[in-house]
Amino acid sequence: MNYTYFPGCSLESTAYDYDTSARAVMTALGHKLDELPDWNCCGATGADVVSHLLSIALPARNMAKAQQMGDQIVTTCSSCYLNLFRVNSQLAADPELQHELDIVLGEVGLAYAGGVRVRHLLELLVTDIGISAIAQRVQRRLEGIRVAPYYGCLVVRPYAEFDGPDLPMSMDRLLTALGARVVPYVMKTRCCGGVLMTTQKNVALKLVGDILEPIRDVDCVVTVCPLCQLNLEAYQREVGGQLGTRVNIPILYFTQLMGLALGLPEAKLKLNASLAGTQKLMARLERPAVYA
């Protein structure tokens, strides 16, 4: 099936490895992500600080354009997911906001009044395509790989559309079906600090330290969000300094690990984009560790 795809800004820069691997995985599963033409930034966490109306109108332009292509929109970024989802949720509850949006979008000849279903790729994979169907396509089981699934915030909060807001399990089940050894992980939805990593670095470094400390011995962490990935991977030197130990854990996108299990070559999954390096992980895949 073809799905209207909203990549979001990070997916064409800091998270191009997420974009490439997401498309490759969907193709391998017999589906296709059709990029929404000429999409704009969803506003991230910035628009709402400038103007509440703008924080609805920016993503609503994308929703209006998606409606011309079908009745759903798929995204891979958790922040985009929240902002698109929030349009539907707030318009349904606030007629005055709908009226204001009509005026703003009217300026560019568009209209949106709800009706486009917002999907995160993780949700689409586990609900529509299904874990058992994916498991049947596995070419290379991820035996012996110890992985911590990190969900972060916005894919499960505040809307909790498909999984629990505190201890979600959908990605755990998906990775287990791929053969990976998923570690129990209580910090899986604790916030990575988001933009505070740039504005209030010391506050955010502590959060990342708290998240990585209990899982320092895993082979990799997988995430569903570009900003989580960046915060957890790019500052490991400083985090290690705070924890008084060396921290070097590859933080991959869940689509990259899925792609390996589906037998896709490393180049198609852009594993070489990892700042922490994936050599050890790949060696482990070749020669699985034996756990008691």
Next chain:
Amino acid sequence: MPEKAFDLTREMLDHSFAETVAPDREKLLTCIQCGTCTASCPTAYAMDYTPRQLWRLVQVGLRDDALHSRTFWLCTNCYSCTIRCPRGIALTETMAALKRLAIAEGVKGKEKEDVSSFYRAFMETVRRHGRNHEPEFLLRYFFLTNPLGLLGQARLGFDMWRKGKIGLYPHSIKAKDEVEAIFRKSLALDRDKEAHA
């Protein structure tokens, strides 16, 4: 942190404050001060008022104390408080409303300058290209706040560039005029509403 004692006088209270700030004032007034928000907040440890204390300031109308707090600038939008609040109050949205109000009123303070400049730099970049462009956005931000801070980003910036994760050129959209019109009209409607308030 010991709780600050307020010697309350009538002049200190702004009874319409909760209405100005909260997207759902009626609900915010039902806050029972249980502290679930504070216990759930990943950055409460760095705040001056905990989230629970901040809601109390808003409830009773201690406007200046609330608006000069660091608390909402340290909110990461993680929605942990919102999802757990037993009263179902839209707490994360209220944090955003406090940011907007503090910016509108020109409140000073380091966190405020850092965080609001960050968002301003981000939104200016988006307004120009229709999408974010990391290098331009970060240059704008550090230029506004701490130009020397760019040096601290240099190593990571180089690593990211080497890995193909940041490019020198923006991915501008074609319909930049549409994005500009959406910005212009949204901000104009906001101003109209403020003028009639």
